[in-house]
Amino acid sequence: MNAIVKTAEAVLVLLAVALFAMPATAQERFEDPQLRERFSELTRELRCPKCQNESIAESGAPISADMRERVRKMMREGATDEEIRQAMVDRFGSFVSYRPVFAPHTWALWIGPFVVLVIGVGVVLALVARNRARRELDSTPLSEEERRRAEQWLRDE
Structure with a gap:
């Protein structure tokens, strides 16, 4: 009987932990399926400032809950998607945006990966060229003078 009680307690604890670990998405607050879908899309496009690699739809951080509530409130007030995105970027x-605008202050986000790629390709090409040149140097035949000196050196040893 004691083992059954301990097992039941363990199952209850695991269920409680699983319940609190689930992402907090509150889509049920919208009766209209279009609003629910719009809310879902918007919250997947916005990044949690604390979690950094989770959208506010997935994050359980308090700041994400506040952001979701702000999105919900702005939607009820009639704000457009762009107004909501801009309000989050302003704040x-x-x-916070997975798709930042192309502006001078975001050029590094847009151009940086391509610069890194070009530098990487340049490094690889330089290494290949250096290895090829080294192999060519190693494979050139000895001149008659170099051969004579090598034979002399071997005899002296």
Whole structure:
């Protein structure tokens, strides 16, 4: 009997932990399926400032809950998707958007990966060229003078 009680307690604890670990998405607050879908899309496009690699739809952080509530409130007030995105960017910076605008302050986000790629390709090509040149140097035949000196050196040893 004691083992059954301990097993039941363990199952209840695991269920409680699983319940609190689930992402907090509150889509049920919208009766209209179009609003629910719009809310879902918007919250997947906005990044949690604390979690950094989770959308506010997935994150369980308190700041994400506040952001979701703000999105919900703005939607009820009739704000467009762009107004909501802009309000979040104004409040949290360009980092909050998974799709930041192409502007001088975000050029590094847009151009940086291509610069890194070009540098990487350049390094690889330089290494290949250096190895090829080294192999060519190693494979050139000895001149008659070099051969004579090598034979002399071997005899002296």
